[in-house]
Every structure is written in C-alpha cells, then in structure tokens.
Amino acid sequence: MGYYDDHHMNRRLKSKRGWLLPTLVGLVLGIVLIILALPTLVKANFLPYEISVQDVDDENVEQDDAGDQGEGESKSVSVDISSQATEVVQGVSNTVVGVVNIQQSQNIFGQSSERDDEQAGTGSGVIYKVQDDRAYIVTNYHVIQGASTVEIVFADEEQVEAEVVGGDVYTDLAVLTVDASNVEETIEFGNSDELNVGEPVLAIGNPLGLQFAGSVTQGIISGKERLIPQDLNQDGRPDWQAEVLQTDAAINPGNSGGALVNMEGQLIGINSLKIGAAQVEGLGFAIPIDYARPVIDQLEENGAVSRSYLGITPYSLSDVAQYHWQNTLDLPDDVESGVIVDAVENVSPADQAGLEQYDVIVELNGETITNVLELRQYLYNETEPGEELTITYYRDGELQETTATLSAQEF
Template sequence: MNEERDMQSYNNSNEQKNKEKKDKHLGGMLLSGVAGGLVVALFSGGIFLSVLDEDSQTAGTEQVTEETSQDVAQSSDEVIPTTNVVNDEANSLSEAISNVSDAVVGISNIQQVNLWEESSDAAGTGSGVVYKKEGDYAYVVTNNHVVEGAQEVEVVLTNGEHVQAQVLGTDALTDLAVLRISSEQITTVANLGTSENLTVGDTAIAIGNPLGTEFAGSVTRGIISGLDRAVDVDLNSDGMPDWTTEVIQTDAAINPGNSGGALINAKGEVIGINSMKIALEAVEGIGFAIPIDDAKPIIEQLETGEEVQRPFIGISAVDLETVPARHKQETLRLDESVENGIVIADVEVGSPAEVAGLQRYDVVTKINDQEIESMLALKSYLYRQTNIGDEVTVTFYRDGEEQTTTLTLSEQSGI
C-alpha cells in the first residue's frame, strides 16, 4: 500500500511538471528583448544619470523546458521524494525577512515648514535602515538624495509613528546619509552583512517603501544580476560625469520610495543600500544598490557628524581630449604621442600641488603607475587607492618635456 501511494504521488508530480512545462513554453514565446539609451534615476531626489547603451538579451525558456523533460524521462523508474523544497525555501526567506523588516523605515523630506500647523507636508519620501542602537539613540542609513534640501527630516517607523531625525552627515559622491533618532521605540536593528562574496544568481530581496508610506515595508525578491557595475554620476548637472559609482545590479523591483532601503540576502543580512534603477519604460528589472562593504567606512565617518575626508592635491583641471589641437601644439607644446591626461588650469595656494611645484598648463598623465586619462579617473584613483598622508609620484609634461615630482596628499576637502 505504501508503495502504491508513493507511485501515485510520483505520477501526480509528473503530471504537474508537464503542465508547468507547457506554461513555461508559452511564457517563453511572450518574452522579447529591448535595446536603447538607458537613464538611471535616483528616486526621491529627481536626479538622472547617464549610462552607456547596452543590448538587452531575450530570455528564452524553451531550452530549459526541454532539459526538464529529459530529466523527467531519465528518472521515470525512480521513486521521487515528495518533500516540498519550494515551501522550505519560502519559509526560510520569510524568517530572514521578518528578522530585518522592522529595521527598514520610511524617510520624509520636509522642505516647507508650516508655522501655523503642527505638521508639514513632505516634499519627498524614501526609505532607510536602522543599523545601530546605542543608549538613547538609534542610527539610520539612507541615500543622500532622499534627504537633500530638507529643512526637517522625519523617520516613519513600521508602527506608523513619526520620529524627528537629525541629519548627522551626508556624502553626495557615494549617495549616503546618516540620521540619528531616539531609540525609545526601536525594537529591531538590521545586521550588516558583506558584499564581498556575492555571486551572480544569489537571492536578493529589496525592502522599502515604494510610492510612500501607503506601501510601507514592501518586499520584492530577485537575484543578483551583476556585480561591480559602473554608473556615471553627474552631480552638478553640467552634462559631465563627476563620479563613477560601483553598484550591485539586481532584478528585485526597486521603485520610487525604495531609495535608501535594504537589499538583503537569504540570511536576512543587509548586502546593499538600494539607490537607483533604469528609468525607461521599455526596461524592467534593472535596479542598483550600493555594496554594503563600500558603504560601511562612509557610514562610520558620517556618524561622527564630520564631512567625509578624501585625499587632496589642490588643482583644478580639464581633460586633455577637450583641448583643441592648436592649443596642444602651440600652448602645451605636446608631441602627438601624448593623447591622454589632464591639463592643470589652477593650483591652489599652499596645496600639496603647489608645494610639489606643479603649475598651470602642466599636463598630468600618471599618478604613481596609474595612467590618468581624465579628472574622473584622477578622483577615482585618489579616493579608492590612496589615503590621506600618502606620498605619490606625479608624472607630467611641461613645455613638451616629461617630468616627475612627488607630493604628499593632504586631508583638505577637494581634489
């Protein structure tokens, strides 16, 4: 009798798989690819960033269906256990989500305060993550663009309570901000994991408040779609990138209001801070999060209430590729073999650059052994590969002659 029940269960399972195979085949025929110019949007702040064109690939399912069919045929003489693995995984994810969901809060950006009423309307809303509780205070990380321009900031807890928040620090380059609130009603603190060991295909879960507090605590599930994606950021809206952000790509739905929320793994650990997505009607499932390992050192600095300090040279410059050919020859006296670099336009008085003897019209081509092709490349190298106090070797051209000098990076804000 037990064997008959097992075989009946196996036959039912096969029938269900065949039905799912047909459904998948039909779904595969409905999928299509798109291609075109992409725009990245930082929600809540209305900032739009340029991204290079990429060709999307049509996701076909017919091959998967055929392989599934072959697997069933090969195992037709075996008794398959009837344990529901899908439900076990779902239960595991539900537990992971419940462990962190109360630590994901709403953020209200209030830019106009009404003097005659107790409350004021929020100019924008986003999300945040409570990552620390210490004594009378709890600390929340969110995106810089969520709180940018705010006269007041409120944190909306999962119980609906609005708590006044103090903005301790913001950093536009990394799009991060840290807030401090009273810890009185904080019951859950998120566990910050690591983004170092992520692989494409890992489970990714986004938690936040899409479209405001009406949908607070919304959860979307997907996978890690890509790692070390580079997104150019135009901070001053001059059409030129000021910074390149390295982000995690995920297909977990990230919508307006999700900015600053948590991207977690299957263990419930925060692996990223949701920040932006592709804002194009024809594109679905391309969202980005700041890797938590990149965010941690910035969070620690912002928590102290001080501005993030980065290595400083003390120059303003333009990219050599933007200089007309006539000036390259007549003013800079460069040989045609020098194609890339930055041209110093000004040297700040008392800066490391002035101390090292750098001058206007010097063409910098290398810092240490790193080739410098643009101001963006200079910033990226300095901020990611060097520290305040480091001594670096600068290779440059003056009047067409290659020279080198050394300088010590200072801690003043700037480039």
C-alpha cells in the same frame, strides 16, 4: 492405399512437431530478452507509459543518505523559497523606515518660515544599530540632500524628527539618528563580497512614497562590481563612478536608501538607483554593504569622510577641442589623454609641489590617468592624507615630474 494414408498422417505429425519446437524456443528467448532489456528501456524513457518500482531497501538507503547529508556543513538557499522569503520579511520589515526630506520654501513675498516648509521628497532607510538610547539609520545622501529637517516614519506609522549625523555625496550614503524608544529591532550586516550571481535577494522600501511603505520585491543578484558614472554637479560630465551590485528586484523612486537583503535576512546592500528607460527593464543597483561600512563608520565618528586633497581644478583633456592640444598646450602628437590643471589653489599640496595652470597630468605614482574621473578615484581610493604622491605631467611640451604631500579634506 492404407500405406498412403499412414504415410500422409505421419508427415502431418512431423510437420506439426517441426514448427512447434522453434516457436516455443523463440517465445522463451523473447521473454528472457524483454526481461533483461526492460530496465534499460525504462531508464531511456522509450516506453509510452511509466513503470514505478518500490524497493524497501532503496528507500532505506535514500533515508540514510539524507541523514548523512544533514550532518554536513552545506546548506541550500533555494529550498521552499516562498515561505523562506516570508520569514525573512517578517524578521526585517520593522527595521526599514521611511525618510522624509522637508525643505524651506519662500512665499510670494520672498520670506521663509517653518509654516512654509514643504515635503521635498521621500525615501527609505535602514535601522542598523542602537547605542546609548539612540538608533542609527543608514540611507542615501541624495534622499536627505538639501533638507532643513528630516523625519523618520516607522513601520507602525509613528513619525519623529531625525538628526543628520553626516553624509557623503561621492558614496551617496548618509547616517541619521533618532531616539531609540520607538525601535525594537535592528538589521544584521551581511557580507556582500561573498555574494554569488544568481543568489536570491529581497528589496524592501517605500516606492513612490509612504503610500506603498514596506513594499517587498524579489529578485536575484544579476551582477557584481558594476561601475555606473555619476554626474554629481549636473554639468553633463561624470564626476564619480559608483561601484554597485546589480539586481533585477524592482527598485523605484522611494526605494532609495532601503534594504537589499539575502535569504538569511542580512543587509547586503543599500538600494540606490535604477536605469529608467523604455528599452530597459530590471536594472536596479545597490551599494554593497562591505563598501558602505567604512564610510558609515567615518560618518558616525566624524560626520564626514576624510579624503586626500591635492588642490587643483581639474579638466579632462578629452573635453577640450583638439586644436588646443598642440596649439595652446603644446602637447606632443602622441598624447591623447590626461587632466588639465585649470587652476591651482594657494598653499595647497599642488601649489607647494610647483604645479601651474595648463599643466597636463598624465600619471599618478606611475598609474596612467586619462581623465578627471580616474584622477579623483585614484586620489580618494588609493591614497591617504599625509602620503607623498608622484605626479607626472607635461608643461610646454616637456614631460616633467614632481612630488606632492597630500593633505586631508572632509566631504
């Protein structure tokens, strides 16, 4: 009996020893595995709680890295954008002015006088230069078009009469000048060619009139080199194609001629137009300053923009019924585009080159011309007065070629 009892106790002791050792070993291994795996679990965000580890050495490394970055040439345009925008507005707001278009009107007796003058519209302008006690302002041509008098309203509500130096309908730009005694600041020109899509910008102007003078809207550059057809004579056909910047900064009537500035406070565009339709939103456009500057210089110097002159009245072939393509103009079946010469001015370059009514121009200097818009843009943008222009055209079904020496015409 004693032997049985001793044997039973020994078995129990051995049993306890049998499970205790593996348990301890497993516990130690588990702790080691958890310690090794914990950083990976934290980085992978698998834990339901956050673990923050402060490391003095790491903080010193980050500070050193930040110091190294500060010594480089790179800079950010998106840090603390709210306060940066506020600083920009404070720096340039006084350079944006109101432009008032005053036109003569007739009374019921068909007479007109200064007392009958009335405000036809308002827009915006930007002071960009002071020279010889005169301040120069750039605005849109359509803002001052048809005005008998133009007045400028400064940020402090001081109102003075302006002199129109010149304007250009095709680029929709005009230059005004006023006495510089009321001007304390001018805006700096930026570089629109170096803009990036997505870059933040501010639009400053007078939407809906002087009641909301100095309004600021914020957005981004949504696109560059957008081509917008323009119907300048309101005949339902495009006469020109404006190359503009697209922005989602709100641009409304009255903003025209105002400033589009970057986050350095530099003028990078002249607010010009928007697409207003129920189904669209945030489609505003501005004239790039790099495109505007040569025009501004010409307007300052000459009061007008000089462009190549051919001397024809053009008409797009696509605007004529196809019946006349073969039956009246005698064009080959494969000719589906071009510019009809509707009239030739006497002693003009076209007249001296031998062009006649109903000739159909299809190429200029080897470049295909499909409509009036392309013909104008090639003449105005790709040629200079005095240059020779090779014209390829159809007459009575035959392809012919002639050369014209372009003259100058001021617009």
